[in-house]
Amino acid sequence: MSGVGHYDVIVMGGGPGGYIAGERLAHAGLKVLVAEAQALGGTCLNVGCIPTKSLLNGAKLYAHALYGEKFGVTATGVSYDWGAMQAWKTTTVDTLVGGVGAMLKRLKCEVVTGHATLIGPGEVEVDGTRHTSEHVIIATGSEPVMPAFPGTQGNPKVIDSTGMLAVEQVPQRLAVIGGGVIGVEFASLFAALGSQVTVIEMMDEICPFMDADVAAALRKGIEGDVTFHLGSTVTAVDDATVVFTARNGEEQRVEADLVLMAVGRRPLVSGWGAEEAGLDVSRFGVVVDDQMRTNLPNVWAVGDVTGRSLLAHAAYRMGEIASAHIIDTAAATKAGQVMRWHTIPWAVYSLPEAAGVGLTQAQASERYGEILTATVPLALSGRFVAENGVKAPGLVKVVADAATRTVRGVHMLGTYAPETIWGAVAALETELSIDDLRQVVFPHPTVSEGIREAVWAVRG
Amino acid sequence: MSGVGHYDVIVMGGGPGGYIAGERLAHAGLKVLVAEAQALGGTCLNVGCIPTKSLLNGAKLYAHALYGEKFGVTATGVSYDWGAMQAWKTTTVDTLVGGVGAMLKRLKCEVVTGHATLIGPGEVEVDGTRHTSEHVIIATGSEPVMPAFPGTQGNPKVIDSTGMLAVEQVPQRLAVIGGGVIGVEFASLFAALGSQVTVIEMMDEICPFMDADVAAALRKGIEGDVTFHLGSTVTAVDDATVVFTARNGEEQRVEADLVLMAVGRRPLVSGWGAEEAGLDVSRFGVVVDDQMRTNLPNVWAVGDVTGRSLLAHAAYRMGEIASAHIIDTAAATKAGQVMRWHTIPWAVYSLPEAAGVGLTQAQASERYGEILTATVPLALSGRFVAENGVKAPGLVKVVADAATRTVRGVHMLGTYAPETIWGAVAALETELSIDDLRQVVFPHPTVSEGIREAVWAVRG
Known part of the structure; x- marks a missing residue:
């Protein structure tokens, strides 16, 4: 002191x-x-x-x-x-x-x-x-953020991520309010441990910061283990039952033993x-x-x-x-010491993992008008197939602006994505074009080669 | 046809x-x-x-x-x-x-x-x-390459990597002649499956293409599961017993059930x-x-x-x-379509894995005279510690020339190394300096951040 x-x-x-x-x-x-x-x-x-x-x-x-x-x-x-x-x-x-x-x-x-x-x-x-x-x-x-839906205040069955990390036992049924990074990671974690997990998300897709195709593929990769209610607005929590208005306007309920509030920070x-x-x-x-x-x-x-x-x-x-x-x-x-917000990567450690950096396809279209893009399945990667099989969820999408062919975004779903994405950060920082990145040699066999495959799959 | x-x-x-x-x-x-x-x-x-x-x-x-x-x-x-x-x-x-x-x-x-x-x-x-x-x-x-030591010709217990991939059962004792990539990967594989594995390597260290510190750390990471005889020259094979002259000049023998010839291609x-x-x-x-x-x-x-x-x-x-x-x-x-041999990465899929690209410390010293270098343990990476513990083998070494501070080599031992090294390839291709690379944002928490830590650990 x-x-x-x-x-x-x-x-x-x-x-x-x-x-x-x-x-x-x-x-x-x-x-x-x-x-x-x-x-x-x-x-x-x-x-x-x-x-x-x-x-x-x-x-x-x-x-x-x-x-x-x-x-x-x-x-x-x-x-x-x-x-x-x-x-x-x-x-x-x-x-x-x-x-x-x-x-x-x-x-x-x-x-x-x-x-x-x-x-x-x-x-x-x-x-x-x-x-x-x-x-x-x-x-x-x-x-x-702990929104004050009716039934949440002082309800010991409604906890935030900090509480969730310290629960004394794995809940048999877990309801997760919010399908962002935190909600998805906890859903993935407890589903893998055998909980019956339901995610209720207000938006029409989970993880809205992600490229839409990657978010949808991630959700599909988790679905089966986790039930998703998208476009659904929570109206109340009753003990550990979440009441929400579903996309079709009907009131629905998810009965659980614990409710994780993961609407954001x-x-x-x-x-x-x-x-x-x-x-x-x-x-x-x-x-x-x-x-x-x-x-x-x-x-x-x-x-x-x-x-x-x-x-x-x-x-x-x-x-x-x-x-x-x-x-x-x-x-x-x-020395250029300034925040370049577009080169901050993101990573989600769900099963499967995902990571990305730069503009989504939608953002690039809006910013540049004409864009180049390609999406390839990770089944093109020999290591991915050897370790997961061809049907496992995995893809890479690359986005460039058509005028300069500069890479503007790289988005990936699949094993090792968080460990491999920093290379794409370096590519964005140095403003590599699709043609430059095609000349970068990736070690074989790696899942990272999926990025190279996507770059080569861009037309022209 | x-x-x-x-x-x-x-x-x-x-x-x-x-x-x-x-x-x-x-x-x-x-x-x-x-x-x-x-x-x-x-x-x-x-x-x-x-x-x-x-x-x-x-x-x-x-x-x-x-x-x-x-x-x-x-x-x-x-x-x-x-x-x-x-x-x-x-x-x-x-x-x-x-x-x-x-x-x-x-x-x-x-x-x-x-x-x-x-x-x-x-x-x-x-x-x-x-x-x-x-x-x-x-x-x-x-x-x-199948060198013709006495006792190898027509000996069904002496096989190459192709034969090793197809053996009908895992040998109880395996002798590996040659401690290069192929020898080390097979040694790692069969040791993990319970074989008692001995590697006999002519040079003073395994994998001579690697930075010397990384090669030594890799060997130490495998040692215990695998016995290494370095500086040892094989003179003959008798059934499945390998006869060699050890570093001290004495003749020694390794008794095995199968001999993998992995001296190169x-x-x-x-x-x-x-x-x-x-x-x-x-x-x-x-x-x-x-x-x-x-x-x-x-x-x-x-x-x-x-x-x-x-x-x-x-x-x-x-x-x-x-x-x-x-x-x-x-x-x-x-478009610069020419082989740049110094930007070809390597990867070894042993347990633990290793990967690298560019000049080793010794090569950089020879080429540039004055160099900058730093080596950090992967225990600095939160994900590495969470997934392996602080004592697991893992390090990153970065090498730059002192005059321009341009990164000339990145060498890594530890989980995910092959998946993360392509970013270092991109850095070498674009001739990033230590100072440039320090500004590249790596997602947290990843093992790849070990590279960032090494770059920051360079003095000056």
Whole structure:
């Protein structure tokens, strides 16, 4: 615990956006204080990306053990121990949170546990102690949205993603309100573990940020294990029964043992002095420019609180960009340290997985008018067929603008998609054309070759 | 079966280099004949990449079922059925070989089964039938080297990789002569299936094409399951016992039930008229320039037969480049259709996997003098820790030249390495600097982020 002090930079929040800023700034020799009310690593490490991926890995191993026969591997008495899965999840989280702490300590970045309040530029109070600094970075993150349908308030059977990660037993029947990333990942996880899962989504398709064809293929890939009600508006929850107006206008009910509320997350913009300090906050979050500057001098905001992207790796990048400009804004400007929102990839760790970057076909059509596009099944990949068979769900879509043939989007459903998509990010960053990307050699046999096949399948 | 004909292009060999040439040329509207003596897909699809990956996937599933307890998944009575694994392998191979045939047929590329002989420029004989063409592409591939140690000739217990793929039962004890890619993949496969495996390698480290640190880490990752004798020269085989001179000069023996000869492959340069036609053949293979031209007019060579790279994806690229120049050499030259050997990645599908592209640290030091490099453990990746634990083998090394800071090599050991390395290929193709690559956003949480961590770990 540090006493009153003056710092080069005070970072409010120790999640991905905040801790990476602490890391980059301390590495550059600046005197930095990171104030975190709960645990370093924020939502991502503690109740988000990492625990879900830890449990999803267990679910994947369980599915592999159950369904290995086709590949010549049999196992009897396959079971999972939810308690042991939780214990492994905790081990993973503790290891990684400990790693962040150790890394910041090694770099001599001070960390204080406490609730930080912005007083104004260069002034932050942490649990009653006033600190001063040249710069302040706001990285307060986001929280799950809990809409107040009748029957949800104080209902112990209606929980958010944080609660869902800690349930003491796997529910026999799970209703998920919301078919975005969080809803789909949890639906996939619990369906794999044997729950009877139903997803109720207001829009006509799950994951509206995805290219429509990929979203539909993902849904079809999960359907069977999970029941989807699309275009359906939830009106109430009664104990663990979800009441909703279906697409045809009829009232329907899904009886469950637990209800996961996964309608989204919202920036945490109150409770830490934003209004009092005169910070410009829109209904989307703290308003920032593409270098992460707020309206107040030397006050920056990064990560979920900006509402620009609620992804951990976007938060990392925002933290890096704010740090680069704090360290040397002239050099940072020259080096192009600016958020390029169109090159932020997304990944969904459902079974099957999906990932993508750039414009969807619809967005590209709207932006460029004439576009080039091709979609290929992953059955064209030898490794995919060897590991999954030809009928497993998997596809790649590539989108380019017709005028310059520059690649504008790459979208993928299938095994390894999250691990392979960064190459497409690099391609978008360097503005490769379809013709350039055709010359890039992919190792054989890989599922990543599906991207190459899609690029070659573009006409002309 | 086609009769006597005149073609735009005759392709001798239907492996990766040959069939992709058939595909690209036929797609461009040329009249093409592909002559293949055995099965379309060549070594890669029939007795190489694809069957090994099919079996390795089974071995991975088996290992997952055995060792899932740490992650909360248990199974009693885990077993594999080698016959069923073989059957799945055959299904995979048949599907993919059928796919190549169907694709060529759809493009109206003629395929003839038969032994092709080059008579001279524009003249090829297939099983006694003389065909003529404007161009000839030689894609005859390679074959396993079977050195004639005493005791190997006619010894049914000494087999090559093709034989190993088809063994009727998993040997209790397997001796592998040669610690290159093939030796290591088979050692990994059979060790995972319970064989007691010993690898005898002449060099001081396995996989000499790899960065030395990655090769050592890979070996250590496999050691325990597999015994390695490095710097050891095999002198004889007696039944299934391998006799070798160990590093300390002493004669040693490894008793086994089967011996896999995996000392390498050599270009198939004889038996199809190379000498008679006056083709320039060195001891490495058919001599070609970087556009795949041989010394004879309009005679091209691609793939293993050139000896330049014995990798399927290198063969694909060579086939594409020859095709591009046959279609329109002015346009191809303008578009940079030339082999860039330094951007051909490699991948090893051992457990753990490895992949890389570009210069090793030693090569970069030699080429550039001053270099920048950093190596990080994959324990820095949250997904890696969630799926494997902090102690699992995994690292990334990045190498750049100090003068320009351009990335010259990326080398990786750990899960998903083969699927993620193509991004590094794209980075090398576009000559990204360390600073450029630091701005590329990787999705979180992925193992691919290890590459980003390594790039950030470079000093300066």
